[in-house]
Amino acid sequence: MNMMSEAAVEKALDRKMNAVPFKMIGKDVSVYYGEKRALFDVNLNVRENTVTALIGPSGCGKSTFLRTLNRMNDTIDNCRVTGKITLDEDDIYDPNIDVVELRARVGMVFQKPNPFPKSIYENVSYGPRIHGLARSKADFDQIVEQSLQKAGLWNEVKDRLHEPGTGLSGGQQQRLCIARAVAVSPEVILMDEPCSALDPIATAKVEELIHELRANFTIVIVTHSMQQAARVSQRTAMFHLGNLVEENDTDKMFTNPDDQRTQDYIMGRFG
Amino acid sequence: MSMNTSLILLLILIIGFAAYLAGRSRALATSNGKLSVLHSLPGYHGTYAAICTIVPAVIVLAVWAVAAPAYIDSSVRGALPETVLSQGAATTELALGQVKSVANGLTLLDDAELAALENGSANLRDALAAKGVPLAGDGEAYMVKAATHFNAMTSTSRIVMAAVVFLIAVAGAVFALRGISAPFRARNQVERVMLWTLMLASSIAILTTIGIVGSMLSEAIRFFNSVSPVSFFFGTVWDPRFAAAGSEATQGQFGLLPLLSGTLYIAFVAMLFAVPIGLFAAIYMSEYARPAVRSIAKPLLEILAGIPTIVYGFFALVTVGPFLRDISAQMNGLITGNYVSFIQAQSVLTAGIVMGIMLIPFVSSLSDDIITQVPRALRDGSLGLGATRSETIKKVVLPAALPGIVGALLLTASRAVGETMIVVLAAGVAARMQLNPFEAMTTVTVKIVNQLTGDLEFNSPQTLVAFALGITLFCITLCLNIYALYIVRKYREQYE
Numbered sequence: 001m002n003m004m005s006e007a008a009v010e011k012a013l014d015r016k017m018n019a020v021p022f023k024m025i026g027k028d029v030s031v032y033y034g035e036k037r038a039l040f041d042v043n044l045n046v047r048e049n050t051v052t053a054l055i056g057p058s059g060c061g062k063s064t065f066l067r068t069l070n071r072m073n074d075t076i077d078n079c080r081v082t083g084k085i086t087l088d089e090d091d092i093y094d095p096n097i098d099v100v101e102l103r104a105r106v107g108m109v110f111q112k113p114n115p116f117p118k119s120i121y122e123n124v125s126y127g128p129r130i131h132g133l134a135r136s137k138a139d140f141d142q143i144v145e146q147s148l149q150k151a152g153l154w155n156e157v158k159d160r161l162h163e164p165g166t167g168l169s170g171g172q173q174q175r176l177c178i179a180r181a182v183a184v185s186p187e188v189i190l191m192d193e194p195c196s197a198l199d200p201i202a203t204a205k206v207e208e209l210i211h212e213l214r215a216n217f218t219i220v221i222v223t224h225s226m227q228q229a230a231r232v233s234q235r236t237a238m239f240h241l242g243n244l245v246e247e248n249d250t251d252k253m254f255t256n257p258d259d260q261r262t263q264d265y266i267m268g269r270f271g
Numbered sequence: 272m273s274m275n276t277s278l279i280l281l282l283i284l285i286i287g288f289a290a291y292l293a294g295r296s297r298a299l300a301t302s303n304g305k306l307s308v309l310h311s312l313p314g315y316h317g318t319y320a321a322i323c324t325i326v327p328a329v330i331v332l333a334v335w336a337v338a339a340p341a342y343i344d345s346s347v348r349g350a351l352p353e354t355v356l357s358q359g360a361a362t363t364e365l366a367l368g369q370v371k372s373v374a375n376g377l378t379l380l381d382d383a384e385l386a387a388l389e390n391g392s393a394n395l396r397d398a399l400a401a402k403g404v405p406l407a408g409d410g411e412a413y414m415v416k417a418a419t420h421f422n423a424m425t426s427t428s429r430i431v432m433a434a435v436v437f438l439i440a441v442a443g444a445v446f447a448l449r450g451i452s453a454p455f456r457a458r459n460q461v462e463r464v465m466l467w468t469l470m471l472a473s474s475i476a477i478l479t480t481i482g483i484v485g486s487m488l489s490e491a492i493r494f495f496n497s498v499s500p501v502s503f504f505f506g507t508v509w510d511p512r513f514a515a516a517g518s519e520a521t522q523g524q525f526g527l528l529p530l531l532s533g534t535l536y537i538a539f540v541a542m543l544f545a546v547p548i549g550l551f552a553a554i555y556m557s558e559y560a561r562p563a564v565r566s567i568a569k570p571l572l573e574i575l576a577g578i579p580t581i582v583y584g585f586f587a588l589v590t591v592g593p594f595l596r597d598i599s600a601q602m603n604g605l606i607t608g609n610y611v612s613f614i615q616a617q618s619v620l621t622a623g624i625v626m627g628i629m630l631i632p633f634v635s636s637l638s639d640d641i642i643t644q645v646p647r648a649l650r651d652g653s654l655g656l657g658a659t660r661s662e663t664i665k666k667v668v669l670p671a672a673l674p675g676i677v678g679a680l681l682l683t684a685s686r687a688v689g690e691t692m693i694v695v696l697a698a699g700v701a702a703r704m705q706l707n708p709f710e711a712m713t714t715v716t717v718k719i720v721n722q723l724t725g726d727l728e729f730n731s732p733q734t735l736v737a738f739a740l741g742i743t744l745f746c747i748t749l750c751l752n753i754y755a756l757y758i759v760r761k762y763r764e765q766y767e
């Protein structure tokens with residue numbers, strides 16, 4: 001498990017971000033959908049226990065890059081990835097790597113809440129069950145409770161664990177999906193616009209949650225909201241037309257970006 | 272020269288088209304080049320004019336075409352000699368029929384021949400036979416007169432009809448064209464006509480269904496007048512002896528249960544084959560097959576659904592049945608040394624297997640549709656948690672699709688229950704209640720066919736029972752279908 005103690009996290013924050021070690025390294029990553037090239041030699045590294053925000057205008061390849069990190073692109077028929085991505089030194093596109101295991105280490109939360117049409121309990125225990133993380137009922141109960149607690153949902157659903165997950169509100173559903181991802185104890189959690197289907201209050205809750213999850217997980221989040229990127233992330237990467245334009249500390253990115261295009265985008269001059 | 276109906280119809284359509292063009296250009300003229308002053312586009316004005324021209328004229332034409340012959344018949348019938356009329360309805364109709372063929376023959380004769388007929392120097396039958404019109408009997412003097420009368424009325428009716436119909440068409444066109452003005456809401460009028468047309472079409476479909484059920488029901492009630500419903504629905508013996516005419520005593524037994532059990536048993540065996548294969552095929556098609564494979568395999572599978580069931584029946588009779596019989600003899604021989612087949616060529620198993628083959632494409636294409644309807648987001652959610660494809664299918668996709676699949680299976684089952692040709696050829700006709708799938712059993716549909724083949728009159732319980740069987744089958748499949756549609760619909764709502 002790669003859980004840093006609270007103190008270590010605080011210390012890591014105190015140091016300059018540049019000093020935090022890389023969890024995932026993307027080198028010359030290009031993605032093709034059939035003939036169409038969606039990403040051009042992207043070099044982007046993801047730091048441990050950090051929230052990295054991916055921003056950029058629509059269609060610039062944020063989701064595409066995010067999906068390369070746990071090989072969700074494999075599920076798209078004509079999609080091809082070149083370049084190299086490592087997770088803790090392991091090349092995740094190595095033919096010998098087990099995609100199933102990779103996705104257990106790099107979990108994903110989607111734009112639209114997508115709870116399974118099962119009970120809340122079964123939604124959360126789904127991952128642990130297929131990966132054999134628990135045996136007894138008590139173990140499962142514990143995992144479910146802990147995951148729901150980490151997702152800040154426990155108090156709202158503890159009396160209705162066996163009701164369908166689809167019966168929750170949109171915001172609750174999204175936190176259920178986060179709990180579901182957390183239950184597998186991944187090292188990295190990828191989030192693709194997790195708040196775009198939520199109202200401001202639910203959004204605030206999820207943002208707060210992301211903030212807390214950072215202690216235990218490495219998070220990569222795609223967002224269209226500059227405010228959100230500024231609030232939740234420590235590092236920000238700006239994409240444009242399939243290219244990585246700039247990657248920097250979030251503070252610097254929003255006050256004094258290196259690239260003119262970043263400045264224009266943040267000021268709302270295109271997008 | 273008389274105008275026939277299809278020519279009149281064609282002319283009406285031409286007038287209608289002319290009215291369309293005229294309506295359109297008139298509307299254009301009214302607009303003075305500014306289309307926006309028109310409430311409706313010129314095309315709508317044209318269509319409205321065409322509708323006003325065609326619809327009333329065609330309705331009158333149709334009514335006339337039905338009513339006029341009936342009127343002429345009754346008039347000619349009334350003019351027949353008293354000697355014929357007094358012999359009863361059957362003789363009168365016969366005479367009327369002869370008059371009509373004479374009338375038809377007369378139109379083929381020229382003036383000289385007609386004159387010869389009138390002064391009696393030529394024989395009616397020979398004269399007509401020479402023109403290729405055979406006459407049953409010699410023909411009597413009154414017939415020529417009646418036939419001439421008939422021909423006269425028919426041609427008058429045609430001419431008057433043509434005149435009236437054209438008048439109506441032209442009047443309709445004039446009415447519509449004069450009504451064209453910028454604010455006239457032709458578009459709404461056309462919309463109304465469209466609505467009526469659509470409503471007419473759907474009410475025809477519904478009325479036919481009601482009519483079919485009604486006629487079946489009334490015949491079934493006649494059956495239940497002579498056989499009690501209890502002995503029909505709960506009887507365990509099927510033995511509908513065709514009684515010799517007049518002997519009321521031996522009317523046989525009409526127990527439904529042996530037929531129903533055969534029907535359900537064969538349907539069950541068929542589903543046993545079709546469901547796993549069809550479902551696996553659907554899963555492969557929807558989840559694994561690459562688009563190229565899918566685009567070939569899916570139509571191929573659906574071709575199976577287009578094969579007429581009688582062909583499956585042949586297949587069962589000629590191939591599957593004998594094959595099962597022979598292989599069972601071989602197996603028996605190898606084990607016991609006694610080469611006697613234990614599977615009959617016509618058996619529950621034969622019928623079930625072949626019907627199962629027929630049902631595979633239904634199961635697979637219905638389930639395929641339902642499985643593909645499961646949102647991609649659910650699959651992604653499961654794959655994103657590190658589940659394998661088959662785990663995703665087993666634990667997320669299939670459970671989510673289950674209600675829909677159950678609905679699809681019920682629809683398939685109702686097909687199996689109502690299937691006729693395969694069981695007629697492959698299941699046998701022995702009506703008995705037993706559990707051995709290697710022996711023959713029979714079904715409701717087979718017995719309906721049995722009871723209705725031959726030259727029959729619908730007045731004995733032996734034939735009327737077919738309607739009772741039919742309505743029973745109808746109720747069973749109706750219930751299955753309604754329940755299945757209910758489930759499928761509920762499933763659809765879940766993802767909307």
Ligand SMILES: Nc1ncnc2c1ncn2[C@@H]1O[C@H](COP(=O)(O)OP(=O)(O)OP(=O)(O)O)[C@@H](O)[C@H]1O
Nearest residue numbers: 033036038056057058059060061062063064065076
């Ligand atoms: N399944 C696919 N098949 C073909 N092209 C795709 C597919 N998915 C994405 N693309 C293309 O790849 C490019 C990048 O898409 P991507 O979804 O990564 O953009 P994005 O930055 O996430 O946009 P948004 O902010 O709108 O979600 C786009 O041009 C898109 O049209």
Ligand SMILES: [Mg+2]
Nearest residue numbers: 062063064192
């Ligand atoms: Mg996206």
